Amino acid sequence: MSREQLPRLYRFVVLISGHGSNLQAVMNACESGELPGEVVAVIADRPNAYGLERAYKARIPAVYKPKRATQTRREYDAELAELVKVFRPDWVVLAGWMRLLTMEFLNHFPNQVVNLHPALPGQFPGMHAIRRAYEAFLRGQIDQTGVMVHLVVDEGVDNGPVLLQEAVPIHPNDSLHTLENRVHAVEHRLLVAALKDLCFNGLPKLAV
Numbered sequence: 023m024s025r026e027q028l029p030r031l032y033r034f035v036v037l038i039s040g041h042g043s044n045l046q047a048v049m050n051a052c053e054s055g056e057l058p059g060e061v062v063a064v065i066a067d068r069p070n071a072y073g074l075e076r077a078y079k080a081r082i083p084a085v086y087k088p089k090r091a092t093q094t095r096r097e098y099d100a101e102l103a104e105l106v107k108v109f110r111p112d113w114v115v116l117a118g119w120m121r122l123l124t125m126e127f128l129n130h131f132p133n134q135v136v137n138l139h140p141a142l143p144g145q146f147p148g149m150h151a152i153r154r155a156y157e158a159f160l161r162g163q164i165d166q167t168g169v170m171v172h173l174v175v176d177e178g179v180d181n182g183p184v185l186l187q188e189a190v191p192i193h194p195n196d197s198l199h200t201l202e203n204r205v206h207a208v209e210h211r212l213l214v215a216a217l218k219d220l221c222f223n224g225l226p227k228l229a230v
């Protein structure tokens with residue numbers, strides 16, 4: 023089905039906290055037509071997130087929404103949900119988003135929140151996953167790590183129903199930097215592939 027034949031483009035709202043290389047991969051895939059969708063908004067919780075710059079350059083609505091010190095996580099998440107709803111997303115994509123979302127947010131987007139995590143299911147949940155994998159490699163405990171894309175259905179950390187996963191080998195002469203580069207390259211490809219799958223095939227059976 024060509025892009026023109028589609029009933030409409032799928033709407034992605036992308037949440038970021040940093041460099042935005044995964045956001046850029048999604049933007050590029052929408053631009054090229056590989057993804058039958060469009061990034062309709064980018065929201066960052068940090069003012070210096072370079073991903074905001076990427077959105078500005080692409081004329082995509084970009085919003086910096088910090089959590090106020092006086093706010094609880096749930097209060098912030100309730101506000102964040104109202105902001106995201108304005109853009110009527112089909113999918114909310116967490117691409118380098120560094121906050122755990124509570125049900126105050128997730129309840130508004132059932133089975134619509136997709137997270138990218140640079141580790142295999144059940145391994146290295148949370149922050150600095152690549153560094154922790156590299157340290158385990160140096161201790162001789164592992165010789166591969168990986169990337170997964172999963173749905174975020176509850177307040178668990180990086181442990182929702184897996185949509186796609188791919189192992190990433192760690193080579194004997196790898197540095198943390200060379201491993202990070204290899205992992206990021208897989209992330210950019212896997213995130214687009216997972217979103218493409220969702221657009222064309224909907225939710226997999228396991229996830230509903």
Ligand code: GRF
Pocket residue numbers: 038039040041042043044045117118119138139140206209
């Ligand atoms: C990626 O490994 C992402 O999974 C992690 O931060 C890294 C940079 O992501 N959360 P990006 O360049 O900001 O998309």
